[in-house]
Amino acid sequence: MIATVFLQTTNFIDAAYIVAFGLMIYGMTGLTGPRTAVRGNKIAATGMAIAVIATLLRKGEFHGSSTVWLIILGVAIGTAIGVPAARRVHMTAMPQMVALFNGVGGGAVALIAWVEFRHHFGADWPLRSEIFELFGAIVGSISFWGSNIAFGKLQGIIPGRPIKLPGAAQSILNLGLFLVTVAAAIVLCAGTHSQALFILGILVAAGILGNMVVLPIGGADMPVVISLLNAFTGLSAAATGVALSNPVMIVAGMIVGASGTILTNLMAKAMNRSVPAIVAGGFGGEVAAPVGAAGETGGTVRSTSAQDVAIQLSYARLVVIAPGYGMAVAQAQHAVRELERALEAKGVEVKYAIHPVAGRMPGHMNVLLAEADVPYDLLREMDDINPEFSRTDVVLVIGANDVTNPAAKNEPGSPIYGMPILEVDHAKAVIVLKRSMASGFAGIDNPLFYEEKTSMLFGDAKASVSEVTAEVQAL
Amino acid sequence: MDPLVIDIAVLVLAGFVGYTVISKVPNTLHTPLMSGTNAIHGIVVLGGLLLMAESSGVLEKVLLVIAVAFGTINVIGGFLVTDRMLEMFKAKDPPKAEDEEQGA
Numbered sequence: 001m002i003a004t005v006f007l008q009t010t011n012f013i014d015a016a017y018i019v020a021f022g023l024m025i026y027g028m029t030g031l032t033g034p035r036t037a038v039r040g041n042k043i044a045a046t047g048m049a050i051a052v053i054a055t056l057l058r059k060g061e062f063h064g065s066s067t068v069w070l071i072i073l074g075v076a077i078g079t080a081i082g083v084p085a086a087r088r089v090h091m092t093a094m095p096q097m098v099a100l101f102n103g104v105g106g107g108a109v110a111l112i113a114w115v116e117f118r119h120h121f122g123a124d125w126p127l128r129s130e131i132f133e134l135f136g137a138i139v140g141s142i143s144f145w146g147s148n149i150a151f152g153k154l155q156g157i158i159p160g161r162p163i164k165l166p167g168a169a170q171s172i173l174n175l176g177l178f179l180v181t182v183a184a185a186i187v188l189c190a191g192t193h194s195q196a197l198f199i200l201g202i203l204v205a206a207g208i209l210g211n212m213v214v215l216p217i218g219g220a221d222m223p224v225v226i227s228l229l230n231a232f233t234g235l236s237a238a239a240t241g242v243a244l245s246n247p248v249m250i251v252a253g254m255i256v257g258a259s260g261t262i263l264t265n266l267m268a269k270a271m272n273r274s275v276p277a278i279v280a281g282g283f284g285g286e287v288a289a290p291v292g293a294a295g296e297t298g299g300t301v302r303s304t305s306a307q308d309v310a311i312q313l314s315y316a317r318l319v320v321i322a323p324g325y326g327m328a329v330a331q332a333q334h335a336v337r338e339l340e341r342a343l344e345a346k347g348v349e350v351k352y353a354i355h356p357v358a359g360r361m362p363g364h365m366n367v368l369l370a371e372a373d374v375p376y377d378l379l380r381e382m383d384d385i386n387p388e389f390s391r392t393d394v395v396l397v398i399g400a401n402d403v404t405n406p407a408a409k410n411e412p413g414s415p416i417y418g419m420p421i422l423e424v425d426h427a428k429a430v431i432v433l434k435r436s437m438a439s440g441f442a443g444i445d446n447p448l449f450y451e452e453k454t455s456m457l458f459g460d461a462k463a464s465v466s467e468v469t470a471e472v473q474a475l
Numbered sequence: 476m477d478p479l480v481i482d483i484a485v486l487v488l489a490g491f492v493g494y495t496v497i498s499k500v501p502n503t504l505h506t507p508l509m510s511g512t513n514a515i516h517g518i519v520v521l522g523g524l525l526l527m528a529e530s531s532g533v534l535e536k537v538l539l540v541i542a543v544a545f546g547t548i549n550v551i552g553g554f555l556v557t558d559r560m561l562e563m564f565k566a567k568d569p570p571k572a573e574d575e576e577q578g579a
Contacts, residue, residue: 024515025492031508032499034564041511041561045554048518052550055521058528066536067527074523074540078547085548086555094560098510101553104545105516111542112522115535119526128479230513237516238489242482244522250482251489252518258493259512263505356502363505370503370563381502 014247016054021251023047028255034376051248091371092328095360096154099147099226106143106233109240110203113137116243117188117199127189133243134185137199138206139236145210147229153219154360160219170216171280177209213279220402221278222360224267228275231260263362270356270382272408272418301437304455306464309396309431310471313339314346316393320385322353322422323365326399326435330461336398337372339469346472352378353385353395353422355403382422389426397424397432397448399461405446415444430454433464507560514553520546 024047030040056071082101089097113133152158164170181202188198217225234256241249268275313319321340327333340350352374358365366379380388389395397404400422407414408421424430430453437449437458448454457464500508523542530539 021489025496028493028496028511028515029499031504031511032496032501034504034561037504037507038558038561038565041507041554041557044511044515045558048515048550048554051518051521052524055524058525070536070540071524071527071543074543075547077540077544078549079551081544082548082550082552083555086552086559089556091560091563094506094510094556097552097556098506098513101510101513101549101556102516105513105519105549108517108519108523108542108545108549111538111545112519112526115526115530115538115542118532118535119530227509230509230516234512234516237519238486240519240522242479242486244525245478245482246521246525247482247485249518249521250485251492252515254486254489255493255497256512256516258490259497259500259508262494262497263509266505354502361506362509363502363507366503367506367560367563370560373563376503376564379503 013054013058016050016057017246017248020047020051020054021248023050024252024255028259048252051252090331091333091368092331093155094367095222095226095364096151098361099151099154099229102226102230102233103144103147103151106140106147106229106236109136109140109233109236110144110206112240113140114199114203118196120195129243130189132239134188134202136236136239136243137202138181138185139232139239141203141206142210142213143229143232143236145207146214146225146232149211149214150222150225150229153214154222158215162216162218164216170212174209174212177205177212181205181209216280217278219360220357221271221273223357223362223364224264224271224273224275224278226361227260227263227267228279229260231257231264234258234260267357267362270420271416272420301449302455304431304457306457306467307471308455309457309468310475312394312429312431313343313348313396313468314472314475316348318349318351318388318392319343320351320353320380320389320392320395320424320427322355322358322395322397322400322404322424323369324355324358324398324400324403325360325364326401326433326461328359328364328368328399330399330463332398332462332465333368333372333374335462335465335469337369337374339465339472340374340378342469342472346475350378351380351385351388353382353424354379355382355400355422358400358403382420386423386426389423392427393429395424395427395430397430398465399433399435401434401446402444404448405444407444407447410447424448425451425453428453432456433461434458435460504564507557507564510553510560511557514550514557517546517549517551517553520550522546 024044027040027044030036113136116133153160184198184202234253238250238253241253343350354365404422404424406425408416408419523539523546527539
């Protein structure tokens with residue numbers, strides 16, 4: 001009995017909160033290496049569990065049986081949806097999954113803010129709580145809708161190309177929505193009799209803004225968008241934490257905010273684009289300019305056969321594999337691993353060149369190759385592998401396009417000019433595995449394909465790689 | 476000290492701690508990092524739990540049940556999926572040694 005009372009004291013709960021966020025931070029430090037990462041994630045999850053249990057222990061707050069049942073109901077629904085989703089998702093679909101999980105987090109923030117404002121209707125609520133709660137509401141709502149659109153684009157429900165109003169109309173509309181949202185927030189803080197109405201208006205306006213901001217962003221920019229939305233949800237959670245004066249929410253939210261910010265900047269840097277420019281959107285829609293560039297390069301493409309590729313690869317000393325989103329779409333990572341083993345059995349050195357924004361989220365290629373058991377030390381980051389291309393015999397580009405596009409270095413007029421690329425054109429020969437001659441996700445033509453040393457192997461990446469592997473083994 | 480000042484101090488310090496810790500994560504682990512931190516912002520579920528006791532009326536209850544469900548999806552799904560991914564990174568070490576033997 002005494003124990004129960006002790007467990008319900010504020011001091012005990014505060015102590016539990018401190019333990020909880022300590023574990024979360026400690027868990028995150030584990031993520032700095034592949035060996036400690038699994039444990040780190042479990043430690044962070046334990047911290048989360050402690051925070052939830054401590055909250056439920058709060059004295060007297062959960063005495064009503066209906067409250068308890070409603071919490072159980074919510075948790076049960078969440079578990080029933082979350083667990084199978086997390087268990088079944090293919091590694092190739094990870095960007096969508098993260099977008100979706102991120103979205104529901106933002107949605108939860110927005111809903112909580114809504115209830116807060118309804119609940120404190122007409123009551124005296126400290127202004128500072130209102131301000132932080134409103135920040136959470138706005139950012140959470142943007143994050144929820146933005147993430148859903150990102151999910152739709154990645155899943156192929158919504159076309160990946162930028163969808164936007166013509167000219168400056170989109171920017172004006174977005175600015176207008178933003179101003180409406182902020183104005184409504186100020187009215188709410190200043191005090192109004194229609195609090196419940198205004199908070200709903202803010203959530204709706206911010207929601208439309210979330211849609212409008214992500215819809216015009218092309219698929220190639222998704223790594224930046226997902227990181228940014230992740231940071232947003234984290235910051236909104238931290239803001240809600242300040243409003244509720246809950247330290248564990250503040251700390252956890254800020255960790256996510258920091259990680260999202262770091263990743264966003266890294267991704268933007270890897271594309272040589274500024275975050276505001278990406279959010280302004282529209283990139284990848286302008287096919288007009290690159291078409292001209294293709295004309296200049298001559299436009300003859302050499303197509304090759306699996307057998308020729310196998311011979312080329314087998315007699316090489318160093319082969320570098322440059323994977324991209326196409327490998328993810330074709331789920332070709334296991335086939336690629338097979339090919340790598342077959343080549344290694346013939347004494348060929350194989351390395352993987354990983355561009356920071358290859359795929360649709362930060363580190364996407366690493367996860368896929370890890371799933372296929374590719375040894376960690378064969379994966380090379382862009383800056384490490386670029387000097388090695390000049391001594392590389394064959395580069396095998398699998399479903400990567402824009403990240404290998406030499407136009408980024410040579411053509412000041414190209415939309416991707418200045419973006420750091422994998423300099424595969426420095427290798428002695430390049431083989432590009434591609435489904436067809438359609439341009440990449442960014443809608444930009446790739447002069448690499450027309451170079452003399454480049455040959456193309458058309459077809460589904462997985463089938464092509466398997467064919468080549470069979471030929472290599474037969475040699 | 477004003478509780479708000481303390482809260483904001485915690486906010487700022489946590490930001491710096493987060494930045495320092497996360498800066499050290501290598502590119503290879505960026506996807507698990509993202510889904511792991513993604514799970515962590517599911518902490519908003521606490522907000523849902525705390526408000527559930529105070530809330531009144533059907534609409535508020537319904538909204539909070541959805542909020543708690545959303546938060547739970549975020550937390551449980553996020554940690555599970557991160558764990559799955561990280562297991563793949565971990566599981567790679569022993570076969571790697573094997574490969575080298577085979578190659579030699």
